Amino acid sequence: MQPQQDNLLGESNSFLEVLERISQIAPLNKPVLIIGERGTGKELIAERLHFLSSRWDQQYIKLNCAALNESLLESELFGHEAGSFTGSGNKRRAGRFELADKGTLFLDELANTSGLIQEKLLRVIEYGEFERVGGSQSIKVDVRLVAATNEDLPTLAERNEFRSDLLDRLAFDVITLPPLRARRSDIMLLADAFAIKMARQLDHPVFSGFSREARELLLDYHWPGNVRELKNVVERSVYRHNDPEMQIDQIILDPFESEFRPGQTIRTKDRRDSEPQTQSQQPPQAEDDNLTIPSFPFDLKAHLQDHETAILQKALEQHQFNQKKTADALSLTYHQLRGILKKYNLLDGINSGE
Template sequence: MSFDIRELEIIVDALGVGIYLADGKGVTLWVNKVFEDISLIKREEVVGKTLRELVDAKFFSNSATLSVISNKKPTIVSFNTKTGKKLLSQGKPVFDNRGNLKYVVNTIYDISNIFLTPEEENINKNLASDYNIVAQSEKMLKIVNIAVKASNVDLPVLICGETGVGKELVAKLIHYAGSRKNFPFVAVNCAAIPESLLESELFGYEPGSFTGSNKKGKKGIFEIAHNGTVFLDEIADMPMFSQAKLLRFLEDNQFLKLGSTKPTKVDVRIIAATNVDIKKAIEEGRFRKDLYYRLSTIYINIPPLRERLEDVNILTKFFLNNLNETYKTRKIIMPDVIDAIKTQNLEGNVRELKNIIEKLYFYSKNDTITIQDYYENNIDKNELNSNKKSLKYNLEAYEKSILQEYFELYKSTRKLAKALKISQSSAFKKLKKYGLL
């Protein structure tokens, strides 16, 4: 039995993912129709050109193929196209019988909706580059593959990992790579909402349900996210009473709004995340075992950056390339600087690494970031330049740094308020004031 090339293309396109094939030198050999559709780039625009040429010409902001050629290992990279699309590429090397790199096969996914538009970026005061998937470690490649596989089913997902490892990004990948991608992705930090408001935020309420409520009533997060995904971040800090209501909701996707006797039924997918030891929380009686089993049908544990140091290289280059692109510079970083960064504990994980690279970029004296720049300018995140700012500025900066430190530690306005000996409402207002919520 044999296939002609057209039949083979039809079969490949039926897989529903983009395919980008390059040779061992990075020359584009072929792309499928799905790639053309999701990238808005025609085959004839790229075939015959090297990925280096295409990156330099701004067709693509990054290339998994170039990383595979450099490292001879599978690599995952997200990148922008000249047409304004955001794509995820999984590049895999293919070797000949002599062990020489012959091809690089890339599977391409459209993840444009994961990232903020410029308008949304201004509103949320976030950089889109905070939400990029770049990895080459086997651990992260496995996690991305699990996430893509999970996008094809509607089972609950529990994502665990330290602060800054990218739990919400993985949750968004699951949502936007699946059939619910055209419906809402609604994220809620369970620890940031006061316990007295959490139930009404999740399930909504009828008009006049309680003093101070909206006269027209309010839709809850589950109703707003109908047909989409609800991401419950810091699920381990959800009060036990709310855990019981969530468990009942997961049984049949029905809930009672506050003040209502009529059930509301919705169709949503639940993805939960936590940065605490969930099994320890169960042992201590802070989290329901039955809810854990219900949420963890698909369990993803994202390792900290210090346990996948091979990702530091590619992430460092990625962050530096973004800065060079933004500010029209050509700075490079010496290998011994990257080695020095790897010796740090990196408790803040990818978020902390990005902060280090930004500081080195800003403080470096020339276009080469050296080990001297690293030792002189790798400033502790809580250090304040108090000599050049007003008293009010420094007091607020100090207050913000304390709130940020405690919120990262406790992930709960309730626990933060108790630790700082202030009311929970004050903690909530201050976190809002400084943009920490």
């Protein structure tokens, strides 16, 4: 197996500190716990730990614990004896711990494991032995365990939803990965790398870069899906742009965005004109008695700008200056809202985070 470190790019202090911690802990045959939001690269960090260790030439086995129910997960981890399950026939099956002997086992989504699984994991970590499902013979293994989760395990342990003794054994060292929003200086470094790679896949002769507006959007977006989301967004934007001679000026953050999306309000003029409106669908009528008309002459453009600015500021305040939520509240796309805010010089000091 070859390491896949294409996403492990960065120059920010928080990211470089993580790489330094990995280099420090990798040579030790101790368990490591990796904590981070979805999309921060926990699996890539686990791979790096393995390939920087003395076990680099041995097996690197991985398993997502959230993908299986308790009985299947137990069998996957520890194997089973012949006839232990219906349909298993007479064949004995080795589990991931046996396959990873002398190497590294990476368990993702550890917080989703049951008390039974956690108890058996604790025994393997402490004594290096276990029994297959349906068996009674102890099997000895030499496995370095690396686990990952996006949950707060100490809090789960306090609520008795995760074994405290297992947490103590796993947490010889804990590597907490910074979210992408805390690595703002790395965003364009990653975006350029992903774009160049996608351009090559599309056989484009050149990648002409991102426009200033596109770069601003990439830098200001809050990236709840972190590096994984950034990679998808950049690759999608390069693919849809499909003009290698021109800079990319449109970033496709949400591939589902459409006025025809099921469950969304369709606001096109043709739709309004072509369908009869029920009484509840009729737009509210302005009451002339309540309509205040300023005295003439007056500056209509300035009046409308002040009115629109007041609405924008009110909407931003009500949504804690979250641009995505504000755009939804105003029936605008994220790009449209950004354009209006920029038009009225309202972007300064606004945080686009969730």
